[in-house]
Amino acid sequence: MGAFLARRLLVALLTLLLASLVVFAVLEVLPGDPARLMLGMNASPEALAALREQMGLEQPLLTRYLAWTSGLLSFDLGRSYTYSVPVSALVLERLSVSLPLALASLTLSTLIAIPVGIFAASRRGATGDTLSMGLAQVGVAIPNFWFALLLVYLFAVWLRWVPAGGFPGWGAGVWPAMKALILPTLALALPQAAILARVTRAALIDALDQDYIRTARAKGVSRSSVLWRHALRNAMIPVATIMGLQFAFLLAGTVVVENVFYLPGLGRLIFQAITQRDLIVVESVVMLLVASVILINLLVDLSYALIDPRQRVA
Amino acid sequence: MSASALARLELNRSLTIGFAITSIMLATALLSFLWTPYDVTKLVVADRTQAPSLAHLFGTDHLGRDILSMVMVGARNSIAVALVAVGIGAGLGVPLGLWAAAKGGWVDEVIARGSDLVFAFPALLSAIMITAILGPGAVNAIIAIGIFNIPVFARVARAGALSIWPREFILAARAAGKGLARISLEHVLPNIFSLILVQLSIQFALAILAEAALSYLGLGAQPPLPSWGRMLFDAQTRMAVAPWMAIFPGTAIALTVLGLNLLGDGLNDALDPRRRRA
Numbered sequence: 001m002g003a004f005l006a007r008r009l010l011v012a013l014l015t016l017l018l019a020s021l022v023v024f025a026v027l028e029v030l031p032g033d034p035a036r037l038m039l040g041m042n043a044s045p046e047a048l049a050a051l052r053e054q055m056g057l058e059q060p061l062l063t064r065y066l067a068w069t070s071g072l073l074s075f076d077l078g079r080s081y082t083y084s085v086p087v088s089a090l091v092l093e094r095l096s097v098s099l100p101l102a103l104a105s106l107t108l109s110t111l112i113a114i115p116v117g118i119f120a121a122s123r124r125g126a127t128g129d130t131l132s133m134g135l136a137q138v139g140v141a142i143p144n145f146w147f148a149l150l151l152v153y154l155f156a157v158w159l160r161w162v163p164a165g166g167f168p169g170w171g172a173g174v175w176p177a178m179k180a181l182i183l184p185t186l187a188l189a190l191p192q193a194a195i196l197a198r199v200t201r202a203a204l205i206d207a208l209d210q211d212y213i214r215t216a217r218a219k220g221v222s223r224s225s226v227l228w229r230h231a232l233r234n235a236m237i238p239v240a241t242i243m244g245l246q247f248a249f250l251l252a253g254t255v256v257v258e259n260v261f262y263l264p265g266l267g268r269l270i271f272q273a274i275t276q277r278d279l280i281v282v283e284s285v286v287m288l289l290v291a292s293v294i295l296i297n298l299l300v301d302l303s304y305a306l307i308d309p310r311q312r313v314a
Numbered sequence: 315m316s317a318s319a320l321a322r323l324e325l326n327r328s329l330t331i332g333f334a335i336t337s338i339m340l341a342t343a344l345l346s347f348l349w350t351p352y353d354v355t356k357l358v359v360a361d362r363t364q365a366p367s368l369a370h371l372f373g374t375d376h377l378g379r380d381i382l383s384m385v386m387v388g389a390r391n392s393i394a395v396a397l398v399a400v401g402i403g404a405g406l407g408v409p410l411g412l413w414a415a416a417k418g419g420w421v422d423e424v425i426a427r428g429s430d431l432v433f434a435f436p437a438l439l440s441a442i443m444i445t446a447i448l449g450p451g452a453v454n455a456i457i458a459i460g461i462f463n464i465p466v467f468a469r470v471a472r473a474g475a476l477s478i479w480p481r482e483f484i485l486a487a488r489a490a491g492k493g494l495a496r497i498s499l500e501h502v503l504p505n506i507f508s509l510i511l512v513q514l515s516i517q518f519a520l521a522i523l524a525e526a527a528l529s530y531l532g533l534g535a536q537p538p539l540p541s542w543g544r545m546l547f548d549a550q551t552r553m554a555v556a557p558w559m560a561i562f563p564g565t566a567i568a569l570t571v572l573g574l575n576l577l578g579d580g581l582n583d584a585l586d587p588r589r590r591r592a
Contacts, residue, residue: 146564252436
């Protein structure tokens, strides 16, 4: 188990190091003069000089890279050029929207997908299986932002049950804030649930086809007991993998859905920072997101070892 | 492809429906080069936000443009961007994967770690970053989507190739003096072709979704050329007065992706040797 842990950790650290080099290269080296990229062609020489000074662009590349990475490690992410506040404060503020949204969407999608996947796998080929997987197929095909628009039309414009967009902030009370997150959660969770249900069904069917299941059945173990106690545990590895990927996606990739609902989340922060060319925000937040994807993947890898003891020696 | 595989292809329901939907969308895109009911660049302000009628089957948008014509031209744009992006992904990724499997050792390790690295970047966000740095437009959307397809194909090709290399006919080819590149091309590639075909349809569907998301954010094809994602953006603030502006382009995206996913599932069922035995 020790060697397994050490190897996974080493790979994660190496990926993190390479990713930081890529982000630094793409945003600070490729554009030539980042200050000019941020301020545009018409910027005055004084403004350019001031920004170069703030970003430390006069220093050698290696010094800048080391200063940036050591800043990241101590959560000192620099100061946003457009918002004039520390990037770390911006990130924490946006996380208070993105994190609950991602967690709620993942929970909802899991609560729908796993029972549906089990239901479909246990009735392989029957009408229930065909129907639920047909629906899942449609769910996978629907772009989440279009689904979001349809939800707004139905629940906000037509029925007027929930607000169409915006976020009042947690300071306005828990219920108004949660109410603003209901439609975004649905819009993100249902397409994810469709994917997860298909994966659960496929993994469970694969597990049910294994020899040890036949042995267990031959020994007289009931169908439901085989499904719940033997097959499901083995089917959880691909399911955990997809859940990990989905959580990473939900944390970072919700930019389009955040745009539909005008939610001040992390995705929208980066999108706005990119369009406003606030490179200081972009490089730090992208790096934080990449680090969280790597961390989630590492945790998923470690969860394999918990689910399946054979993986510990792999 | 064996005769039994061909027979299974014909009997496969997912494949038939998927093939039919994909063909219709493709035909619509091709038809738009020759004919559309109305000119999509012509603004008829008097006709703005008209509900679907015989004159405008899908209604009109806020500038009086015919939505059916825009969906048709949008199909051409979405399919072209996705096709070229996936082509780049497969064209670079498959050779990389084959090379990794053939050489092993440090080449394999570098390609595997490189793939891990690309996968660590949230794809859509990085695509947004790339299009924002390079500037919005269809070509840059292709590059942004294409880059993230390379490691996907590299992984699939590598995994497939690794299962072929220990086989006896490869040993025979090596004994006959063939080099690694020639064996990869003549013996390994044909044997993993079905795997790649399935992945192509999946990635094509994902690329259609990615293109729609990018153009929704204003980073894909630029006006006056209509794109499905941009049409949804225009519809967003007009949902109360003209919901058809969102319904038709969204349905077009979902149908295209559904068709491609069904095609992928069908191909997988027909070509996967494990299922063939079952």
